[in-house]
Amino acid sequence: MPELPEVETIANGLRQGGFGCPSILNRRIEGVRLFWERTLATPSPEEFHRRVIGQTITAVGRRGKYLLLTLMPDSLIFHLRMSGDLILEPVDAPIPLHHRLLLDLQGGIRLAFNDTRKFGRAWLVLDPGQVLNGLGPEPFDPVLTPVVFHDNLLRSHRQLKPLLLNQAFLAGLGNIYTDEALFLARLHPLTSSRDLSPLQAEVLLASIRQVLQEGIQHHGASIDWVYRGGDFQNHFRVYQRTGQPCQICSTPVQRTVVGQRATHYCPNCQNNPQKV
DNA sequence: ACGAGCGCCTGTCGGC
DNA sequence: TGCCGACAGGCGCTCG
Numbered sequence: 001m002p003e004l005p006e007v008e009t010i011a012n013g014l015r016q017g018g019f020g021c022p023s024i025l026n027r028r029i030e031g032v033r034l035f036w037e038r039t040l041a042t043p044s045p046e047e048f049h050r051r052v053i054g055q056t057i058t059a060v061g062r063r064g065k066y067l068l069l070t071l072m073p074d075s076l077i078f079h080l081r082m083s084g085d086l087i088l089e090p091v092d093a094p095i096p097l098h099h100r101l102l103l104d105l106q107g108g109i110r111l112a113f114n115d116t117r118k119f120g121r122a123w124l125v126l127d128p129g130q131v132l133n134g135l136g137p138e139p140f141d142p143v144l145t146p147v148v149f150h151d152n153l154l155r156s157h158r159q160l161k162p163l164l165l166n167q168a169f170l171a172g173l174g175n176i177y178t179d180e181a182l183f184l185a186r187l188h189p190l191t192s193s194r195d196l197s198p199l200q201a202e203v204l205l206a207s208i209r210q211v212l213q214e215g216i217q218h219h220g221a222s223i224d225w226v227y228r229g230g231d232f233q234n235h236f237r238v239y240q241r242t243g244q245p246c247q248i249c250s251t252p253v254q255r256t257v258v259g260q261r262a263t264h265y266c267p268n269c270q271n272n273p274q275k276v
Numbered sequence: 277a278c279g280a281g282c283g284c285c286t287g288t289c290g291g292c
Numbered sequence: 293t294g295c296c297g298a299c300a301g302g303c304g305c306t307c308g
Contacts, residue, residue, distance in 0.1 A: 003301065038284090065302085081302050083286080098286085117285045119302065158278070167303085174301055223301065239301095259279075262299085283305085290298090 002080040004139065004172030005215030007062050009230060010086050014111070015060040021088040024111060028056045029071075031104030039100040039113065041121040048124050052076065052103070064135045064171030068128060075128045078113065084120030087112045135171040139208055150201035153193040161189035162259035164208075173208065176221060176239045179264045180211040183238045188270040189256075189263050195273065238264040 002010070017023040032049050034040060040048055051074060059070035067086065069076040078086065083098075091110045095102075101113040101122060113122065123131045137144045156163055163169055164178045173181070182189055184207035187200065196204065215221065220230030223240075233240075237247055242255040242264060251268040 006301080079302085081284095082300070115285095116287070117300090117302095119284065156277095162279080165302090176301060221301080260281080261302095278308105280308090281306090284303095286300100288299085290296105292295090 002084065002220070003065060003174035003177050003215070004062075004212055005177070005218075005232065006220035006230065007065050007067050007080065007172075008216050009220040010080075011060050011062045011067055014086060014088070022107070022109065024057050024060065024069075024088065024105060024109075026056060026058065027105040027107055027109075029053055029103050030106055031102075033102040033104070034100070035095075035102075036100040036115075036118055038118065039115065039120060039122055041123045043124060052124055057105075063128075063132050063138070064167055065174070066132060066135075074124050074126055077123045077125065077128060077131050079121050080115070081117070081119035081121070083117040084113065084115040087114055134168055136167060136169045137171065139170060139172055139205075139212055144205070146198065146202035146205055149205045150196065150198050153196050153201055153204075157192060157194040159189065159258065160187055160191045160193055160204075161261070161263055163193050165259070165261065170208070172212065175261050175263075176236070177208070177211050177215060179239045180237055181208040183265060183270060184210060186269050186271075188272050189258050189265055191273045238266060240264065 014024050029052055032052060034045050037045060055071035055074060057069050058072055061068040061070065065079060067078045088109055088111055091104050091108050096114065098114050098116045099112050100115050100118065103111040105111060113120065125131060152169065156169060160182060161178060164173050181204065185204040187204060214235060215232045218230055218232035218235060221232040222230045223233055238253050241253045243252050246253055246266040246269060249266065249268045251266055253264055254267050256263050
C-alpha cells in the first residue's frame with residue numbers, strides 16, 4: 001500500500017501526534033514484543049531486544065517509502081511494503097490479530113507495527129545508509145532539476161512505468177502515483193525513457209511532484225481495509241477507474257499489465273509510442 | 277541491462 | 293452456500 005504520501009502521513013502523525021494520540025518524540029523504549037520473527041530483518045530478536053530497550057526516539061523521518069526512527073545511537077527503520085502500518089495505542093490495549101512488533105514507550109503508550117500480509121520489515125542499524133544507500137533521489141529534492149531528471153531518463157532507456165517504479169531511479173513512487181503522474185504528464189506507460197524531450201521530462205517531473213503533493217495534502221489514499229484517515233482515493237484520475245470516462249476527453253480509462261503491475265491510462269490522452 | 281516469473285503472505289471479491 | 297482462482301499499494305531473487 002503505502003507509497004511516499006502515505007509514509008509521509010504516518011511519519012507526520014507519529015512526530016506531531018494528533019487523532020487523540022501524542023507524539024512519540026523523546027520517549028524511551030521500555031519494552032519489546034515480537035510476534036512474527038521475519039518482520040525483523042536485522043539483527044536477531046535477542047540482539048534487537050538487548051540493544052533497543054533504553055534508547056530514546058529523537059526524530060521521525062522518511063526516505064522514499066522507508067520510515068526512520070532516529071534513536072541514540074541506533075536507527076530503527078521500517079518498510080511497510082503492501083499492508084504495513086504504524087499505530088500508537090495504550091500500552092495495555094488488547095493485541096489485534098495482525099500486530100507483528102510492539103515497542104512499549106515511556107508514558108503508557110506503545111508503537112505497534114501492524115502488517116496483515118507480513119511483507120513489511122524492520123531494521124535496527126547503527127548506520128541508516130546500510131538500508132537506504134541504494135535509493136535514488138527524493139522527488140522533492142531541489143537538486144533533482146528538470147535537466148538532471150532528463151539526463152537520468154536518457155541514461156536509463158526503459159519503459160516509463162517500470163522505470164518510475166524502480167526505487168533506485170527515484171525513491172517513493174508506487175503503482176498508484178506512477179499511473180497518476182503519467183496521466184497528468186500525458187505520457188503512455190510504455191514510452192521509452194530515452195524518447196523524452198527536455199520539455200516532456202520537465203512536465204513529467206512536475207506531474208510527479210504534483211500528484212505526490214496532492215496525496216500528502218489528502219493524507220494519503222485509503223483502499224480496501226488498509227488505511228484510515230486519507231481520502232486521496234476519491235481523487236484518482238485513472239488508478240482503479242477502468243472503463244470510466246477520462247476526465248479530460250471522456251474516453252474510457254484502460255487497464256493493462258506492464259511489468260506485471262496493473263496499469264491504468266487514457267488511450268487517447270496518453271499516446272501509445274508503439275503506434276506512432 | 278533488462279524483463280519475466282516467482283516467492284513471500286493474507287484477505288476479498290467475482291464467477292460458477 | 294461453497295469452492296477456486298484472480299487480484300491487491302512491494303520488492304528481492306533467479307534466469308535467460
